[in-house]
Amino acid sequence: MMEHRTQIRVRYAETDAQGIVHHSVYPVWFEEGRSDFLRKVGVAYSQWEKQGYFVVVVDLTSRYAKPAYYEDQLTVVTCLKRFRKRLMEFSYCVVDEKGTQIAHGTTRHLIMDKKGKPSALSSDFYQQIQLKMAESAEQ
Amino acid sequence: MMEHRTQIRVRYAETDAQGIVHHSVYPVWFEEGRSDFLRKVGVAYSQWEKQGYFVVVVDLTSRYAKPAYYEDQLTVVTCLKRFRKRLMEFSYCVVDEKGTQIAHGTTRHLIMDKKGKPSALSSDFYQQIQLKMAESAEQ
Amino acid sequence: MMEHRTQIRVRYAETDAQGIVHHSVYPVWFEEGRSDFLRKVGVAYSQWEKQGYFVVVVDLTSRYAKPAYYEDQLTVVTCLKRFRKRLMEFSYCVVDEKGTQIAHGTTRHLIMDKKGKPSALSSDFYQQIQLKMAESAEQ
Amino acid sequence: MMEHRTQIRVRYAETDAQGIVHHSVYPVWFEEGRSDFLRKVGVAYSQWEKQGYFVVVVDLTSRYAKPAYYEDQLTVVTCLKRFRKRLMEFSYCVVDEKGTQIAHGTTRHLIMDKKGKPSALSSDFYQQIQLKMAESAEQ
Numbered sequence: 001m002m003e004h005r006t007q008i009r010v011r012y013a014e015t016d017a018q019g020i021v022h023h024s025v026y027p028v029w030f031e032e033g034r035s036d037f038l039r040k041v042g043v044a045y046s047q048w049e050k051q052g053y054f055v056v057v058v059d060l061t062s063r064y065a066k067p068a069y070y071e072d073q074l075t076v077v078t079c080l081k082r083f084r085k086r087l088m089e090f091s092y093c094v095v096d097e098k099g100t101q102i103a104h105g106t107t108r109h110l111i112m113d114k115k116g117k118p119s120a121l122s123s124d125f126y127q128q129i130q131l132k133m134a135e136s137a138e139q
Numbered sequence: 140m141m142e143h144r145t146q147i148r149v150r151y152a153e154t155d156a157q158g159i160v161h162h163s164v165y166p167v168w169f170e171e172g173r174s175d176f177l178r179k180v181g182v183a184y185s186q187w188e189k190q191g192y193f194v195v196v197v198d199l200t201s202r203y204a205k206p207a208y209y210e211d212q213l214t215v216v217t218c219l220k221r222f223r224k225r226l227m228e229f230s231y232c233v234v235d236e237k238g239t240q241i242a243h244g245t246t247r248h249l250i251m252d253k254k255g256k257p258s259a260l261s262s263d264f265y266q267q268i269q270l271k272m273a274e275s276a277e278q
Numbered sequence: 279m280m281e282h283r284t285q286i287r288v289r290y291a292e293t294d295a296q297g298i299v300h301h302s303v304y305p306v307w308f309e310e311g312r313s314d315f316l317r318k319v320g321v322a323y324s325q326w327e328k329q330g331y332f333v334v335v336v337d338l339t340s341r342y343a344k345p346a347y348y349e350d351q352l353t354v355v356t357c358l359k360r361f362r363k364r365l366m367e368f369s370y371c372v373v374d375e376k377g378t379q380i381a382h383g384t385t386r387h388l389i390m391d392k393k394g395k396p397s398a399l400s401s402d403f404y405q406q407i408q409l410k411m412a413e414s415a416e417q
Numbered sequence: 418m419m420e421h422r423t424q425i426r427v428r429y430a431e432t433d434a435q436g437i438v439h440h441s442v443y444p445v446w447f448e449e450g451r452s453d454f455l456r457k458v459g460v461a462y463s464q465w466e467k468q469g470y471f472v473v474v475v476d477l478t479s480r481y482a483k484p485a486y487y488e489d490q491l492t493v494v495t496c497l498k499r500f501r502k503r504l505m506e507f508s509y510c511v512v513d514e515k516g517t518q519i520a521h522g523t524t525r526h527l528i529m530d531k532k533g534k535p536s537a538l539s540s541d542f543y544q545q546i547q548l549k550m551a552e553s554a555e556q
Contacts, residue, residue: 071461184349298533334481
């Protein structure tokens with residue numbers, strides 16, 4: 001299971017009238033963690049779409065342990081839990097500078113084609129990604 | 140169990156580069172369903188905060204069955220599943236004009252005071268809300 | 279010059295830690311006013327994109343007179359200031375229930391093709407829209 | 418006139434159905450540029466609010482020269498144009514990795530107190546900020 005850490009600085013626009021980060025922002029941070037994970041592995045998601053693969057969110061869970069505030073420096077720890085030709089699962093943990101958990105969550109994804117129909121990664125593309133992940137994990 | 144229906148028109152800003160509504164928008168719609176539910180019952184959430192009660196999201200689930208598109212006219216069906224002095228639970232179903240389910244989800248909430256500490260609604264306020272809900276359900 | 283009024287209810291997610299609507303939300307409301315304007319005229323923007331015309335924002339101004347708060351019921355008054363085959367200009371005024379001005383702004387737009395190149399509406403499509411606007415203005 | 422550069426990576430949630438960054442996102446980036454500017458100078462905006470000063474946006478302009486896309490690595494160049502006890506003006510330029518201008522804009526701000534009334538920075542706080550800016554500019 002691979003893990004990757006992404007730095008997030010809380011933006012003012014991400015806060016709400018309770019003075020804390022709005023709960024709908026965490027799925028955006030999870031996605032940024034996921035994007036950053038794939039970039040670091042060397043298979044940026046923008047490349048997937050260029051090859052005709054769309055990774056679509058099918059479900060999402062998010063639990064909120066402590067509030068986050070404007071200017072907080074947070075870390076999203078992203079883990080790839082499952083990687084198949086037709087689906088992917090990630091988990092996320094958001095921690096503050098002291099390592100205290102702010103929130104955690106999960107997402108599951110299906111691979112779709114350009115028309116939004118369920119699809120599968122080609123064996124070539126799938127193996128290429130697995131190889132890059134293996135290389136990345138060794139470093 | 141009470142149920143309430145809220146109309147939502149998809150905004151362009153709510154779409155993403157896949158051409159569909161971004162998955163982080165649904166929690167915003169769930170919240171709008173919840174807000175509208177409380178307004179219709181006659182206990183608008185803005186009144187809760189004025190009385191010193193902050194309803195904080197502790198967890199969220201969201202499942203995406205079909206994509207939604209710009210200008211779609213959707214309905215958020217909001218149900219209050221549990222209502223206690225210290226917590227609330229809601230479920231949501233987003234359907235399109237034909238009644239087809241687009242997404243569904245849940246949220247759980249704790250009552251907090253102004254300082255963000257767990258709190259409980261006063262018996263007076265709790266009963267006042269229950270009475271209004273009962274009246275609203277009869278209509 | 280045509281004018282159209284759109285109702286907006288302030289969402290909790292649109293507020294920030296100052297307790298007011300974040301200034302980046304007004305451009306979203308302007309766009310919703312613009313979308314609603316075109317729908318009422320009978321030339322919904324989703325139809326434009328299906329015909330291969332993309333209306334791209336080239337500039338935006340926004341002035342903030344008074345803050346708006348969660349649950350406020352606002353009206354966006356949208357005016358079409360200029361309509362040419364290659365460009366459009368709109369102005370917007372956001373008012374509260376008493377008619378007090380909250381904000382006003384402007385946007386200018388260019389017509390683009392699918393590839394993002396400057397384009398022009400066909401004479402047919404342009405005249406069809408002008409006709410619908412004339413009919414709509416008479417009602 | 419001071420200038421500061423802030424790195425921004427385009428998030429998927431910031432794109433729209435045209436496949437490009439939605440125009441309402443740029444004001445959020447401008448704000449992040451402004452926040453980062455103040456942090457680097459050593460007078461983070463979260464400190465201003467703790468001292469009872471709220472910096473409120475009174476107007477905004479934004480011009481869009483070229484589209485930005487998911488995963489683009491952009492730089493927001495933030496300039497402080499005017500700094501008085503009662504008001505501030507900033508300008509912003511968003512450039513891509515080749516230095517090509519994507520967008521530029523301006524914001525003007527008034528200093529408010531906790532109740533949202535126009536206010537002025539105390540001479541002490543104002544001079545403290547000016548001193549830090551002078552030190553920062555020398556580096």
